[in-house]
Amino acid sequence: MTAIGATRPGAIDLAGLRFAFPGRDGAALPVLDGIDLSIPGGGIVALIGPNGSGKSTLLRVVAGLLEPTGGSARIDGDAITGPDARIGLVFQEPRLLPWRSTADNITYPLELAGVPVPARAERLKALVELMALETAAVDARPSELSGGTRQRVALARALALEPEVLLLDEPFSALDALTRERFDLEILRLWQRSGATIVLVTHSIPEAILIADRVVVLSPRPAHVVADIAVDLPRPRTIADLDAAVVSHTALRIRAALGDELALASDATPAATPAGARRAPAEVAS
Amino acid sequence: MNRPWVPVLLAFAVFVLVWKAIVIVGGLPPFILPPPETVAERFVSAWLDGTVWPHFITTLVEIALGLAVGVALALLAGYGLARSALFERLASPYLVAAQAIPILALAPLLVLWFGNGLASKVVICAVIVFFPVAIATMVGIRSVDGRLIELGRSLRATDRQILATIEIPGALPSIFGGLRVGVTLAVVGAVVGEWAGASRGLAVLLNLARGSLFDIPLMFATLVTIALVGVALYLGVVVLERRLVGAR
Numbered sequence: 001m002t003a004i005g006a007t008r009p010g011a012i013d014l015a016g017l018r019f020a021f022p023g024r025d026g027a028a029l030p031v032l033d034g035i036d037l038s039i040p041g042g043g044i045v046a047l048i049g050p051n052g053s054g055k056s057t058l059l060r061v062v063a064g065l066l067e068p069t070g071g072s073a074r075i076d077g078d079a080i081t082g083p084d085a086r087i088g089l090v091f092q093e094p095r096l097l098p099w100r101s102t103a104d105n106i107t108y109p110l111e112l113a114g115v116p117v118p119a120r121a122e123r124l125k126a127l128v129e130l131m132a133l134e135t136a137a138v139d140a141r142p143s144e145l146s147g148g149t150r151q152r153v154a155l156a157r158a159l160a161l162e163p164e165v166l167l168l169d170e171p172f173s174a175l176d177a178l179t180r181e182r183f184d185l186e187i188l189r190l191w192q193r194s195g196a197t198i199v200l201v202t203h204s205i206p207e208a209i210l211i212a213d214r215v216v217v218l219s220p221r222p223a224h225v226v227a228d229i230a231v232d233l234p235r236p237r238t239i240a241d242l243d244a245a246v247v248s249h250t251a252l253r254i255r256a257a258l259g260d261e262l263a264l265a266s267d268a269t270p271a272a273t274p275a276g277a278r279r280a281p282a283e284v285a286s
Numbered sequence: 287m288n289r290p291w292v293p294v295l296l297a298f299a300v301f302v303l304v305w306k307a308i309v310i311v312g313g314l315p316p317f318i319l320p321p322p323e324t325v326a327e328r329f330v331s332a333w334l335d336g337t338v339w340p341h342f343i344t345t346l347v348e349i350a351l352g353l354a355v356g357v358a359l360a361l362l363a364g365y366g367l368a369r370s371a372l373f374e375r376l377a378s379p380y381l382v383a384a385q386a387i388p389i390l391a392l393a394p395l396l397v398l399w400f401g402n403g404l405a406s407k408v409v410i411c412a413v414i415v416f417f418p419v420a421i422a423t424m425v426g427i428r429s430v431d432g433r434l435i436e437l438g439r440s441l442r443a444t445d446r447q448i449l450a451t452i453e454i455p456g457a458l459p460s461i462f463g464g465l466r467v468g469v470t471l472a473v474v475g476a477v478v479g480e481w482a483g484a485s486r487g488l489a490v491l492l493n494l495a496r497g498s499l500f501d502i503p504l505m506f507a508t509l510v511t512i513a514l515v516g517v518a519l520y521l522g523v524v525v526l527e528r529r530l531v532g533a534r
Contacts, residue, residue: 095434099456099531108451
């Protein structure tokens with residue numbers, strides 16, 4: 001990671017970003033409707049919004065997997081035209097190759113990039129240590145691992161190429177509440193160690209507040225930015241920080257921004273409903 | 287299962303005993319159904335005196351080449367069928383039609399075209415092996431999790447890398463299902479091909495034993511040989527499958 005001037009690498013700039021899925025009969029289905037968002041290098045932003053609001057689509061456009069139909073997406077000033085080695089992506093599911101061991105899954109990006117075997121082994125060692133993976137898990141197949149360990153392996157894989165930007169698409173939504181809390185703290189620890197820019201898509205207001213500098217609220221599809229709320233919570237943060245008055249105040253503002261949309265999206269998942277969101281901060285703090 | 291061979295041997299013993307019982311109870315003469323010990327004796331002597339050997343080698347070469355050609359073409363076609371809707375629409379009617387014509391009806395024509403040597407047998411084997419392996423490959427490639435391919439793309443994998451590290455390993459269990467069927471059909475293909483016209487091969491020996499030699503125990507010994515070839519090939523595929531697919 002080479003710093004460009006005084007600013008840290010991994011700055012993301014989205015300007016008037018649009019995306020539409022080509023629909024049947026030539027009618028396009030607009031998903032992103034002019035997203036403007038600037039994230040400085042090394043920042044952490046949480047994206048929150050109702051189900052189906054295009055958060056995952058936005059992440060895929062930034063990851064270079066989908067081509068925008070309008071506007072621009074840039075990393076450190078360069079237009080994103082396809083998957084970029086500076087960007088690591090973690091999906092909602094671990095997406096490990098089931099026929100590979102943990103070790104071979106983690107080094108998979110290095111293998112694709114043509115990194116020689118000794119260097120791969122060295123990087124593997126560092127990643128296993130960083131993600132605190134047990135020795136027994138390293139040689140195991142994904143089917144032998146717990147859900148939490150699988151997602152940790154997926155994180156290690158995303159970090160293999162030392163990306164400047166880490167895109168996390170609700171990576172902990174399948175985990176139980178306690179494991180999820182541990183992972184949130186782990187993300188913070190990783191962020192402090194790597195200095196990477198992190199964009200986290202989440203349904204959980206407390207998770208967003210615990211992790212992010214800013215919480216960006218998206219409207220229902222076609223998505224635009226409804227609110228960009230700063231989280232005035234000092235770092236390093238711990239679970240206990242979620243007791244602070246500033247948290248409930250921030251949560252209130254996020255909920256207000258989400259408010260109208262959530263009233264409409266009453267069939268959203270529990271995590272995204274107002275009731276779930278109201279309850280969650282207290283639960284996490286207790 | 288400390289001794290996996292025990293039930294296998296027991297089942298074989300039952301098979302032989304039932305065979306022997308049918309011969310005794312039915313009072314069958316050896317030229318209708320020779321008793322197992324006679325067949326075993328003839329099996330051993332035919333192998334030792336070199337009667338079977340040249341025919342066995344001929345058939346084995348036909349099967350090996352037919353399998354190689356048929357499987358290679360089937361893997362390519364199966365991939366094309368899975369990934370190109372146009373190719374599937376254009377090719378599948380012909381594939382199904384070709385499969386619907388019994389190989390027995392096709393074999394004389396193929397011998398007419400390719401002569402009664404090795405080439406016609408290889409073609410017949412390849413034709414009969416092609417369909418199950420191609421369909422299994424198509425199903426296997428289609429069953430590969432699209433999310434894993436998206437992962438590969440996000441890691442900037444080239445098409446070739448995606449093929450080698452995601453599509454082939456993902457399709458392998460299904461492909462092996464097709465190969466299990468394919469190898470046994472390859473034996474059928476070789477026998478049918480030799481039946482339609484050949485000067486050497488296990489089916490030729492079968493014909494000789496039944497006809498001019500009128501050596502019915504030799505005919506049974508040849509049948510046993512053909513069956514063993516099929517079993518050995520099938521086990522070979524299973525062993526390869528265990529090694530390549532393994533536990534997932």
